[in-house]
Amino acid sequence: xxxxxxxxxxxxxxxxxxxxxxxxxxxxxxxxxxxxxxxxxxxxxxxxxxxxxxxxxxxxxxxxxxxxxxxxxxxxxxxxxxxxxxxxxxxxxxxxxxxxxxxxxxxxxxxxxxxxxxxxxxxxxxxxxxxxxxxxxxxxxxxxxxxxxxxxx
Numbered sequence: 054x055x056x057x058x059x060x061x062x063x064x065x066x067x068x069x070x071x072x073x074x075x076x077x078x079x080x081x082x083x084x085x086x087x088x089x090x091x092x093x094x095x096x097x098x099x100x101x102x103x104x105x106x107x108x109x110x111x112x113x114x115x116x117x118x119x120x121x122x123x124x125x126x127x128x129x130x131x132x133x134x135x136x137x138x139x140x141x142x143x144x145x146x147x148x149x150x151x152x153x154x155x156x157x158x159x160x161x162x163x164x165x166x167x168x169x170x171x172x173x174x175x176x177x178x179x180x181x182x183x184x185x186x187x188x189x190x191x192x193x194x195x196x197x198x199x200x201x202x203x204x205x206x
Contacts, residue, residue, distance in 0.1 A: 091124045097146040097154040100124030101137050109202065110175050113137040114165040117190070118183050121158045130156050133162065147160065157193035161186050162200060177205045 074175040100109055101115060115137065119130035133148040133155050164180045179185040180202060190198050 056154065072185070091128050092130050092149075094148055094153040094156055095192060095196055097133075097135075097192055097196050097198060098134075098142075098144045099146075099200060100141045101200040101202065102141040103204050104201045108139060108141040109137075109164070110166045110169075111139040112166070113141065115143060115146075116163040116165065116183070117148075117155055117160040118163070119156055119158060119160050120189070128155060133160070144151045154163065154196070155192040159189055159191050159193075162188035164188075164202060174205050176202050179182055 101113055113136070115135045117133040117135070119132070123129050131148050133146050135143040135146040137143040146154050148155060161183055162175050163183050165185050166175050166181075169175045174181075180188060188200065188202070190200065192198065194200055
């Protein structure tokens with residue numbers, strides 16, 4: 054009987070000494086995953102089309118890179134992504150959590166799209182590179198973006 058009590062006591066000690074700290078660590082880790090830092094996000098929708106209003110392609114991905122400065126020197130806004138449908142509409146701009154939107158301010162926009170049926174690009178090459186894209190949108194004045202892109206030459 055004494056051996057059984059000793060084993061039970063050792064088991065309780067093991068739970069208290071090993072499992073409990075692991076549970077606390079897991080809880081803190083999960084809690085840390087929910088933070089989006091010092092930024093506020095606004096749900097954002099919009100359309101992306103050629104300048105004449107025609108859709109670009111059945112599947113277009115947009116990448117938004119914030120031009121905002123770091124508020125604390127360490128934190129920077131995450132780039133956002135949106136997927137446009139065949140008509141060029143997008144509604145679930147995602148920065149941190151699905152559909153959370155963009156932080157208010159200016160963002161560079163990159164367009165990711167495959168080649169056209171003839172193998173030629175569907176947008177000018179500079180629109181596919183974050184360092185060269187001339188597309189800049191301002192999400193501080195609206196939550197619906199109208200993005201117009203010239204056809205490639």
